[in-house]
Amino acid sequence: MTIKEAYTIHDEITGSMILEExxxxxxxxxxxxxxxxxxxxxxxxxxxxxxxxxxxxxxLKRKTGKISGYASAGAWALEIERGxxxxxxxxxxxxxxxxMGNGQDDGGSGxxxxxxxxxxxxxxxxxxK
Numbered sequence: 001m002t003i004k005e006a007y008t009i010h011d012e013i014t015g016s017m018i019l020e021e022x023x024x025x026x027x028x029x030x031x032x033x034x035x036x037x038x039x040x041x042x043x044x045x046x047x048x049x050x051x052x053x054x055x056x057x058x059x060l061k062r063k064t065g066k067i068s069g070y071a072s073a074g075a076w077a078l079e080i081e082r083g084x085x086x087x088x089x090x091x092x093x094x095x096x097x098x099x100m101g102n103g104q105d106d107g108g109s110g111x112x113x114x115x116x117x118x119x120x121x122x123x124x125x126x127x128x129k
Contacts, residue, residue, distance in 0.1 A: 012076050015087035018047045019058055019071040019080060026060050027067050027085040036060040047073065 022043035026036055040058050043095045047056030053074035068081040 004052060008076075011042050011050045011073060013052040015050070015053075015056060015071055015073055015076065016048055018043050018056070019078060021046075022058060022060060023067060023080060023082060025061075026069075027082065033071045036062060038060055042082070043069075047071070079100070 022039045025042070026039040029039075042062050043058040044056060047058065048058050050073050053076050056071065056073040058069065060067065060085070065084055065086075066081055067084050068079065070079045071077070094108040
């Protein structure tokens, strides 16, 4: 019974990791030359054979701005959805943070160091701790 449980946990965890990797690879597919079926096939190849749960199957699906994945083996199933990789959004956010950091009077980066006064609780804004 302990061995069966260990095999089941192994199959669930590795199945989750395989699906997560397939989603990462598909979302960072910048040249768009590879279809989602390519990443699904890779996931199924990595996922089979399972130690206990049976045949591993996966599928990926793109929606506007999102990518989702579904994997199953035996009675186990998992669905993950995430935002699609958008490098232009990352660059805009980085530029905005840089501008915020450059606009401070003390010349700081805008990143908190942990030495700032506590801003929560009834004393917020009074300068008292």
